[in-house]
Amino acid sequence: MSKLTKVLFLASEADPFIKVGGLGDVAGSLPYALQALEAGLDVRLVIPFHSAIRAEGLSLAREAVFSVPRSGGEVPAQVFRTEIHGLTVYLISGAPITDSLKVYDPTPAVDGEKYIFFSLAALELARHLDWRPDILQANDWHTAAALYQVKRSQTDPFWRGVKTVFTIHNLGYMGAEAENVLWDYNLPPIFEPLLPPWARHQPMPLGLWSADAIVAVSPSYAEEIQTPEYGYGLETFLRSRRKRISGIVNGIDYSGWNPAQDDALTANFTADSLAARPANKAALQTQFGLERDSSLPLLAMVTRMDQQKGVDIALEALRISADLPWQAILLGTGSAALEESARRLESDFPNRVSAAIRFDSKLSRQIYSGADLLLMPSRYEPCGLAQMIAMRYGALPLARATGGLRDTIADGRTGFLFTEASPSVMAATLRRALNAYQRRAHWQTMQKSAMVENFSWERSARQYADLYQTLLTKNNP
Numbered sequence: 001m002s003k004l005t006k007v008l009f010l011a012s013e014a015d016p017f018i019k020v021g022g023l024g025d026v027a028g029s030l031p032y033a034l035q036a037l038e039a040g041l042d043v044r045l046v047i048p049f050h051s052a053i054r055a056e057g058l059s060l061a062r063e064a065v066f067s068v069p070r071s072g073g074e075v076p077a078q079v080f081r082t083e084i085h086g087l088t089v090y091l092i093s094g095a096p097i098t099d100s101l102k103v104y105d106p107t108p109a110v111d112g113e114k115y116i117f118f119s120l121a122a123l124e125l126a127r128h129l130d131w132r133p134d135i136l137q138a139n140d141w142h143t144a145a146a147l148y149q150v151k152r153s154q155t156d157p158f159w160r161g162v163k164t165v166f167t168i169h170n171l172g173y174m175g176a177e178a179e180n181v182l183w184d185y186n187l188p189p190i191f192e193p194l195l196p197p198w199a200r201h202q203p204m205p206l207g208l209w210s211a212d213a214i215v216a217v218s219p220s221y222a223e224e225i226q227t228p229e230y231g232y233g234l235e236t237f238l239r240s241r242r243k244r245i246s247g248i249v250n251g252i253d254y255s256g257w258n259p260a261q262d263d264a265l266t267a268n269f270t271a272d273s274l275a276a277r278p279a280n281k282a283a284l285q286t287q288f289g290l291e292r293d294s295s296l297p298l299l300a301m302v303t304r305m306d307q308q309k310g311v312d313i314a315l316e317a318l319r320i321s322a323d324l325p326w327q328a329i330l331l332g333t334g335s336a337a338l339e340e341s342a343r344r345l346e347s348d349f350p351n352r353v354s355a356a357i358r359f360d361s362k363l364s365r366q367i368y369s370g371a372d373l374l375l376m377p378s379r380y381e382p383c384g385l386a387q388m389i390a391m392r393y394g395a396l397p398l399a400r401a402t403g404g405l406r407d408t409i410a411d412g413r414t415g416f417l418f419t420e421a422s423p424s425v426m427a428a429t430l431r432r433a434l435n436a437y438q439r440r441a442h443w444q445t446m447q448k449s450a451m452v453e454n455f456s457w458e459r460s461a462r463q464y465a466d467l468y469q470t471l472l473t474k475n476n477p
């Protein structure tokens, strides 16, 4: 039997243990999908034992106790092991993790201490278990220090030759809060002239500098981060590493997002039984207090109310498009100013616009299953999940052609794309979409095309497995 390839997968959060954002979805799916490929991978997931993770219901075994060196005294760590759907998961505990109540603490310095400790403890765990990974897979700034430490340890036989992969889910968060802590854990700044001085001692750039391969969560985002508009000052350095950079689109969990079996819906349906879908639209119109008219196109947003998501662009585009027939529903929470703008649109168009300012998973499912169009005019979108979910549920995305939106939506076939982040351009695209909506047979063909697209994790996992294989066969230093 050939030897298994060992993959140590580090993340700050993973569903179902704990999920705050999209990274929790990824770390809660990709390791399982990799393991399930039967590609000879032995994947172990390591996450912090956050205070918010509920231990009851988990079958935990104490796996290891050790300390992580730090100036001013070693920091004790305890590691618990559990297994979920056949995947081994390690939860790392220690004062820097348990002292904080949140996965991402409101006090930045607390997160710095937490995640540098976690990154180094994860490496220490591998050594403690004498489980030398072939691949170290880190995600975002929280686990970047592990890559840097491995890069610095190439004279150590345990770490020499271990290949490192760093996935960027959002380049905007670099871990500036960890700057001072890095010194405390004996991780000095690097001298890299292509990095701006401020970046030479922050986890994200250190991880990018150290990694054998850099993955962005979509091919377009992989290109975009090499430009000044999206590169946050790292674009020059990233361009110098372009041969190491690739893009792999995230998947969605096909068992959890399935319109044929989703309990939240009024009517379940598939691409072959679209006739059942309008019952969901009618229920949605009632729920949002809108006229129950199946012929009116129902537009929707399900989003964090954040500058990134272009909520302001969408609200303005709707105002510009007031002469056209449509209804709009908004589900979202976040910035007070954007929430207020959404409420203002609602009060200016009481018969056509209805907003639910909250986080509501069940309602989001009902929206995906009943809306005709999902609006996603993001200013930037590394990958985006909402558009993939919408497509699977037969709601066509109308989105800005950026990052993962550009890579997952085919304009005119599975959705509608526009380039410029402006309300008038979005409004023109809305007009185009509403024309298409009037051609019922054409619209249904588009819905079916969107529903049968393959956004499974298996597809993404195969690309990661291929990347791991390439790294292991390539004899790069």
Ligand code: ADP
Residues within 6 Å of the ligand: 021, 022, 302, 303, 304, 331, 332, 333, 358, 359, 360, 361, 364, 383, 384, 385, 386, 387, 389
């Ligand atoms: P991001 O992670 O940047 O917020 P994504 O599109 O990758 O954007 O993922 C957003 C996820 O969060 C989707 O599953 C979407 O349905 C969900 N979501 C966003 N806002 C809400 C809300 N107010 N209520 C319920 N679900 C929401």
